[in-house]
Amino acid sequence: MSKLDPLPGLSPYPLQHFYDEMYADERSVRPHYKHVNRMFSGMSPEELQGKQNLMQRRMMEEGITFTLYNPAQDHPMERTIPFDMIPRIIPKLEWERLEAGIVQRITALNLFIHDIYHEQYIVKDGIVPRRMIISNCYFRPEMSGMRVPGGAYVTTSGIDLIRHHDGEYYVLEDNLRTPSGFSYLFKGRSLMNQLFPELSFASSIRDVDHSLNRFLSVLRSLSPSKTKDPVIALLTPGEYNSAYYEHAFLAQQMGIYLVEGRDLVAQDHKVYLKEMNGLRRVDVLYRRLDDDFIDPLAFQPNSLLGVAGLMNAYRAGNIAIANAPGTGVADDKAMYVYVPDMIRYYLNEEPILGNVPTYLLSRAQERQYVLDNLHEMVVKETSLSGGYGMLIGSEATKDELADFRLKILADPARYVAQPIMSLSRAPVLSGGCMTPRHIDLRAFVLMGADRKPHVIPGGLTRVAMKEGSLVVNSSQGGGVKDTWVMA
Numbered sequence: 020m021s022k023l024d025p026l027p028g029l030s031p032y033p034l035q036h037f038y039d040e041m042y043a044d045e046r047s048v049r050p051h052y053k054h055v056n057r058m059f060s061g062m063s064p065e066e067l068q069g070k071q072n073l074m075q076r077r078m079m080e081e082g083i084t085f086t087l088y089n090p091a092q093d094h095p096m097e098r099t100i101p102f103d104m105i106p107r108i109i110p111k112l113e114w115e116r117l118e119a120g121i122v123q124r125i126t127a128l129n130l131f132i133h134d135i136y137h138e139q140y141i142v143k144d145g146i147v148p149r150r151m152i153i154s155n156c157y158f159r160p161e162m163s164g165m166r167v168p169g170g171a172y173v174t175t176s177g178i179d180l181i182r183h184h185d186g187e188y189y190v191l192e193d194n195l196r197t198p199s200g201f202s203y204l205f206k207g208r209s210l211m212n213q214l215f216p217e218l219s220f221a222s223s224i225r226d227v228d229h230s231l232n233r234f235l236s237v238l239r240s241l242s243p244s245k246t247k248d249p250v251i252a253l254l255t256p257g258e259y260n261s262a263y264y265e266h267a268f269l270a271q272q273m274g275i276y277l278v279e280g281r282d283l284v285a286q287d288h289k290v291y292l293k294e295m296n297g298l299r300r301v302d303v304l305y306r307r308l309d310d311d312f313i314d315p316l317a318f319q320p321n322s323l324l325g326v327a328g329l330m331n332a333y334r335a336g337n338i339a340i341a342n343a344p345g346t347g348v349a350d351d352k353a354m355y356v357y358v359p360d361m362i363r364y365y366l367n368e369e370p371i372l373g374n375v376p377t378y379l380l381s382r383a384q385e386r387q388y389v390l391d392n393l394h395e396m397v398v399k400e401t402s403l404s405g406g407y408g409m410l411i412g413s414e415a416t417k418d419e420l421a422d423f424r425l426k427i428l429a430d431p432a433r434y435v436a437q438p439i440m441s442l443s444r445a446p447v448l449s450g451g452c453m454t455p456r457h458i459d460l461r462a463f464v465l466m467g468a469d470r471k472p473h474v475i476p477g478g479l480t481r482v483a484m485k486e487g488s489l490v491v492n493s494s495q496g497g498g499v500k501d502t503w504v505m506a
Contacts, residue, residue, distance in 0.1 A: 059105065244300075
C-alpha cells in the first residue's frame with residue numbers, strides 16, 4: 020500500500036495480472052476516471068482519510084447497517100456497511116452493452132418461470148431436464164397454472180457480474196427471490212453528492228434518484244384492483260433481519276406500508292392491514308421473506324412471519340405478490356448453467372453476456388474433474404446465497420479441502436463448481452492510502468406488468484474489503500462503492 024501520488028495518472032500500487040478499473044497500466048489512468056483521479060491526487064492523505072471517516076460517521080448516524088450472523092458467536096453483530104468513497108465508473112458504451120445483456124437475460128428468465136409453471140415446453144423439448152425442476156428445492160408445485168398479475172414473476176432482481184482479467188464481463192449469479200442492496204445504492208449516491216458535490220457536477224453521470232419512483236410505479240402496475248391509488252405494503256421479517264434497514268428505507272422512500280406478518284390478516288380470500296379504526300385491504304405485497312415463510316397454510320406450517328391464507332388470496336387474484344412465489348426455481352445455482360440455452364430457446368438470440376464456466380457435480384465426468392482440481396475451484400451449494408456454504412479452493416487448508424471432498428461425494432447434486440475467476444480490482448482508501456481490492460457489480464432490475472425490464476443505472480459495486488479476498492458479500496463482511504454510469 021502506498022500514498023496517493025500527486026502526479027495524475029500514476030498508479031499507486033502494482034497492477035499485477037488483474038484488470039484494474041481505474042488504471043490502464045502503471046503509468047496511465049483510464050480516460051473516464053480523469054476527474055476523480057485529479058481530485059483525489061490533489062488531496063493529502065489526512066484530507067482523504069478525514070472525508071472517509073466523515074462518510075462512515077454519516078452512515079452510522081443514519082443507521083445504514085447490515086447484520087452479520089456468525090455461527091461461532093451467540094448474538095448477531097450489527098455493523099455499518101464499509102463504504103469506499105472512490106467511485107467505480109462505467110463508460111456509456113460499456114454500460115449500454117451490459118444493460119442490453121441484462122434485459123435479455125431477465126426477459127428469458129421470466130419466460131422460463133412462466134413456462135415451468137404452465138406448459139413446460141422447455142422440458143418437453145429437451146432443453147432443461149425434468150429432474151432439474153422436480154429436484155429443485157425452490158420449485159413450488161402450488162404455483163402450477165397460477166395466473167400472476169401482469170405475467171411479471173421477477174419484479175425485482177439483482178444480477179451479479181464480474182469482470183475477468185480479459186476485460187470481459189461475465190454473469191456470476193442471478194438473484195431472483197428477494198435481492199438486497201437497493202438502499203445502499205441510493206444512500207451511497209446521496210452521501211457522495213453531499214461530500215463531493217463538485218466531483219459529481221464535473222462528471223457527467225446518470226442519475227439514480229428517479230429509480231425509486233420507477234420502483235413504486237412497477238409495484239403499482241401489478242395491482243389486481245382497479246383502484247387509482249392501490250395499497251402497497253412491504254412485508255419484512257422484522258427488525259432482527261440482516262437487511263431490515265433496507266426494508267425500512269424503501270418503505271419510507273416509496274411511501275408504502277412497512278409491515279410484519281402479524282400486522283396483516285387474510286379474510287374471504289383478501290388480505291387486510293390491521294389499523295386502529297378497522298381493516299384496510301392490501302393490493303400489492305412486496306415481500307422480503309423467502310417462500311417458506313410467507314404463508315404457514317401453504318408452506319412452512321410453523322412460520323410465524325407470514326400471513327395465514329395469503330396464497331388463497333393470491334390464487335383468487337385479489338392480491339399481487341412481488342416477487343411471485345416460486346421464482347427461486349430459476350436462480351438455483353444449478354439452473355444457472357441453462358440460462359444461455361433459455362435465451363436461445365425463448366428469444367432466438369445469442370446471449371450478450373456470458374456465464375462463468377460451471378460444472379454440475381451431479382455429472383460424473385464433471386465431478387471427477389472438479390475433485391482432481393479442487394484447489395483451483397470455487398464450490399457452491401446450489402440452494403444457498405450470500406457467500407454461505409462455499410469453498411474457495413485456493414484459500415482452503417488441506418483439511419478443509421478433504422472435508423469438502425467428502426461433502427461432494429456424499430451429495431454431489433447439492434453442489435456446483437466454477438474455476439476461480441480473476442475478479443477485477445479497483446482502488447479503495449485505507450489510512451489515507453490507496454490499495455487494490457477485488458470487486459463485482461450487482462445490477463438491479465425492475466419489471467412491471469408491461470414485462471419490460473428496466474436496469475437501474477450503475478447498480479451496486481461490492482468490494483472484498485480483506486486484501487486478496489474474492490468474497491464481496493455484505494453478509495461476509497464486504498463493502499460497497501458508488502457506481503457511476505457516464506451519460
